[in-house]
Amino acid sequence: MMARGLGGFALVFAVLAALAVWREDLGLPIFYLVLASTALFWIAQATSWNVLSGYSGYFSFGQGAFVGVGAYTTAVLGGRHGVDFYLTVPVAAVFSALLALLVGALAFRLRSFRGEIFALLTLAVPFILAALARVNSEIDGGQGVIVPVAEYPDWLAQFQDFLYLLNLVVAVAAVAAAFAIQHTRFGWALASIRDAEDVAEGLGVATFRYKMLAIAVTGLIGGAAGSLFALQIGFVTVESVFGLTIPLFVIVMSVLGGRTHWVGPVLGAVVIVLIQDRLSASGFEGWNLIVLGAILAVLVVVAPDGLQARLWRRPWQAAVALVAVTGVLAVVDSWGGPLDWFVAGVLAAVAVVLWPGRARAPVAAERRPAAAPVAPEEAAGAVPVAADAEPGEVLVECRDVAKYFGGVRALDGVSLRIRAGELVGLVGPNGSGKTTLVNLLSGALRPTSGSIAVAGRDIVGLAPHRIAHVGVSRTHQIPKPFESMTVRDNVAMAIMFGRSPRPLAGAREEAEACLDVVHLRHLADAKPAEINLHERQLLEMARAIATKPKVLLLDEALAGLNPAEIDAAVAVVRRIHATGITIVIVEHLLRVVNQLATRVVVLNQGALLADGDPRTVMNDPDVIRAYLGRHAHARGT
Amino acid sequence: MTTLQAALSGALVGGMFAVMAAGLSLTWGMLRVINLAHFGLILVGAYLTFELATSWGLDPILTIVVTVPLMFLVGAGLQWAFDRLGVEGFASLLVSFGLLIIVMQTVSNVWSADFQRMEGDVNPYATGSVSIGRFVFPAPTLIAFVFAVVIVVAADQVLRRTFAGRALRAFAEDRAVASAFGIDHRRLGMVLAGLSAASAAVAGMLFALGNAVTPSTPFEWIGIVFAVVILGGIGQVGGVLLAGVLVGTLSAVVSATWSPALSPLVLFSAIILALLFRPHGLLTPASRGAR
Numbered sequence: 001m002m003a004r005g006l007g008g009f010a011l012v013f014a015v016l017a018a019l020a021v022w023r024e025d026l027g028l029p030i031f032y033l034v035l036a037s038t039a040l041f042w043i044a045q046a047t048s049w050n051v052l053s054g055y056s057g058y059f060s061f062g063q064g065a066f067v068g069v070g071a072y073t074t075a076v077l078g079g080r081h082g083v084d085f086y087l088t089v090p091v092a093a094v095f096s097a098l099l100a101l102l103v104g105a106l107a108f109r110l111r112s113f114r115g116e117i118f119a120l121l122t123l124a125v126p127f128i129l130a131a132l133a134r135v136n137s138e139i140d141g142g143q144g145v146i147v148p149v150a151e152y153p154d155w156l157a158q159f160q161d162f163l164y165l166l167n168l169v170v171a172v173a174a175v176a177a178a179f180a181i182q183h184t185r186f187g188w189a190l191a192s193i194r195d196a197e198d199v200a201e202g203l204g205v206a207t208f209r210y211k212m213l214a215i216a217v218t219g220l221i222g223g224a225a226g227s228l229f230a231l232q233i234g235f236v237t238v239e240s241v242f243g244l245t246i247p248l249f250v251i252v253m254s255v256l257g258g259r260t261h262w263v264g265p266v267l268g269a270v271v272i273v274l275i276q277d278r279l280s281a282s283g284f285e286g287w288n289l290i291v292l293g294a295i296l297a298v299l300v301v302v303a304p305d306g307l308q309a310r311l312w313r314r315p316w317q318a319a320v321a322l323v324a325v326t327g328v329l330a331v332v333d334s335w336g337g338p339l340d341w342f343v344a345g346v347l348a349a350v351a352v353v354l355w356p357g358r359a360r361a362p363v364a365a366e367r368r369p370a371a372a373p374v375a376p377e378e379a380a381g382a383v384p385v386a387a388d389a390e391p392g393e394v395l396v397e398c399r400d401v402a403k404y405f406g407g408v409r410a411l412d413g414v415s416l417r418i419r420a421g422e423l424v425g426l427v428g429p430n431g432s433g434k435t436t437l438v439n440l441l442s443g444a445l446r447p448t449s450g451s452i453a454v455a456g457r458d459i460v461g462l463a464p465h466r467i468a469h470v471g472v473s474r475t476h477q478i479p480k481p482f483e484s485m486t487v488r489d490n491v492a493m494a495i496m497f498g499r500s501p502r503p504l505a506g507a508r509e510e511a512e513a514c515l516d517v518v519h520l521r522h523l524a525d526a527k528p529a530e531i532n533l534h535e536r537q538l539l540e541m542a543r544a545i546a547t548k549p550k551v552l553l554l555d556e557a558l559a560g561l562n563p564a565e566i567d568a569a570v571a572v573v574r575r576i577h578a579t580g581i582t583i584v585i586v587e588h589l590l591r592v593v594n595q596l597a598t599r600v601v602v603l604n605q606g607a608l609l610a611d612g613d614p615r616t617v618m619n620d621p622d623v624i625r626a627y628l629g630r631h632a633h634a635r636g637t
Numbered sequence: 638m639t640t641l642q643a644a645l646s647g648a649l650v651g652g653m654f655a656v657m658a659a660g661l662s663l664t665w666g667m668l669r670v671i672n673l674a675h676f677g678l679i680l681v682g683a684y685l686t687f688e689l690a691t692s693w694g695l696d697p698i699l700t701i702v703v704t705v706p707l708m709f710l711v712g713a714g715l716q717w718a719f720d721r722l723g724v725e726g727f728a729s730l731l732v733s734f735g736l737l738i739i740v741m742q743t744v745s746n747v748w749s750a751d752f753q754r755m756e757g758d759v760n761p762y763a764t765g766s767v768s769i770g771r772f773v774f775p776a777p778t779l780i781a782f783v784f785a786v787v788i789v790v791a792a793d794q795v796l797r798r799t800f801a802g803r804a805l806r807a808f809a810e811d812r813a814v815a816s817a818f819g820i821d822h823r824r825l826g827m828v829l830a831g832l833s834a835a836s837a838a839v840a841g842m843l844f845a846l847g848n849a850v851t852p853s854t855p856f857e858w859i860g861i862v863f864a865v866v867i868l869g870g871i872g873q874v875g876g877v878l879l880a881g882v883l884v885g886t887l888s889a890v891v892s893a894t895w896s897p898a899l900s901p902l903v904l905f906s907a908i909i910l911a912l913l914f915r916p917h918g919l920l921t922p923a924s925r926g927a928r
Contacts, residue, residue: 124905127860131901289742297735301722
């Protein structure tokens, strides 16, 4: 897949490069190459933006910063210090990547920076750089910098051919990089960050590192292309690079093309550049930005997923529309030139692709096979639990753990030991601190004081993905699947980044085994949106065990289920426990806890109230009082 | 002495940023609509003030009699469309970015891309100033500050004391519960968005009073105004005035002591620091974020 894809890019590059080298022999007017040059520049820019903002969902308004740093590096080094142009390109790329890493290091530190705040932060970056450039006369000083014309090889006829080739190199490299990223672990990590970042981190994805890598790639490509941009415009000013035009263009292009696939930005860039060119050529220069703004506003409402996904569904219709409209206009030949006909054809194809289709929901329902029958003895819970006979060594040790939220003491002085092979039921009234304890164990929260060790390793302060690698895995009360992936790939993700990572192909195979444990194999190809709550909760469990945990934390994994579904889920928990995984289950239904747990821990108002075997604990007067109130206990005795 | 004068003038200028930011902050906080088109409305407000004063000879301040109702309708209509189409949160940022670009380009097509400024004969406030002791305050910034205080205090009181204000706050806090208590969020949302747009008309007038405008002026506002919104705490009008004054003072002091070109640098660095340590606004402690 990867080798063939990259071979394809080499072929495309060779063919497109040949156009420039033998342009005069082919009789191709230079105008087409200039237009293609523009398209290639924007393909590189949109692809650069998309690696971070499309793949990982961190929308940036700061693309101009990377273009600007690239352009100014080339302009200043070449124009003021006489450095050879070819040398300035890699330097520009590296500078821009360093800036990107700086932005990332600031922005990705905080979890609350997702979404709008990240976008606004990136909006500020070009403003800062513009101010710096204006003030510093070594860089710009407010006058702009002239970029010297670079020497180009004599086998090229014109400077424009040279620019085209340079843009081609960068664009093909950028798209190939986006392709490669999408088809490796890197791309899967970014997709999981886009869908549910906290979950991804909890399953072992080093989200911070992948986000930094993504923003570095964005900076690298943006800077290299920006360096070429300097050569192209010949005179770099603050306004030409640090404005909002560049972010506007890349966002419109990527949203139009589709943000989750490497093809998206390419499609979007080509369509937008063609529209812009024809508008300018027909004397509608003043309408260019209006059309662009309208495309963005309408698309976000009508087709937020963009062209690519829809084109894959209607490839032939689009091709027919393109050929038919272009062909008819060419035959009639009463208006415009070849490029006008072609652009009209492209617009027709875009319209066909974006045309609202029929609802697809019924198809999904039909495709859904019946659930595999559950073996009766399993459902009845007759599978012997090997582990409860002899608890092993201490696996989880909490010492005097406390967690305060402002003045609220969610947990205070909780000490708890969990031994390998136990199935601990964690119960308590609402607000007693159960979920807080789970969050502390999984690393989603940090304790205010106290220590937590898992398998002898202190986990306080470790990033959640490191804790996952130590051997803690969890489910969420409200299931948070990766919505863009199939059920199988949701589980495969967890295997790819879990304690014993495997490449995608192997992970998909292994995922089937995990789906077997929870009886979800028949839904392996479904998307999470197509399955019900019970099945989503089972998927949570499958994903959690796929990381090969030592301890599995089930946070109200049975909430909202009907009695039959609860029995099925109980059987699944038993089966997971039988594979040797220690389980902590937070549950409100005491019937379930009594049935399952080898030991029950009761929390009340943030403190440990009781701890022991289920029967003793459930008869403890303190526990009854906490659950039913003082009065009920008094009447009972 | 000059620094103090600069700081005081800056504080007054901050009032204008507070007017610009108030509507933005409220629609973001209450309706979850991040409306970049708000800057487009301010721009149109400024141009309408210019046009009405220059062609019709209206007193510049009185132009708001025309522009405020007009903008109210535009804002309410826009919110109606956003609500019907389910545009909020991130989608609203993108859609309104598109709208902003459309407005800016349209303004450029109508009034040309050149600077436009109300001349002294139509704008009696341009050259006026008030001296207090040894300090001199230009009339436009003084007027802007008065408007800022009036608008912010009025908005704050309405939100605190009236039924509609309480309903809006309840809605911002928990939509499902608020709807269950019979709060008609559609109508309230349209009223709020309308008022926010009306404040944009005032902001536009205030800007045109003391400055020349070009179609690309909104780019100069976006950074500072978002800084004010975020520093003030999203959805908190009181914070907006404080943050506006703070931002105005800081940027004026930097301009006076170092260089005008450096002021965005210091300003945005300050914003980034604030975002890192006080992501929910200056008045809200970091540990008590609403979302």
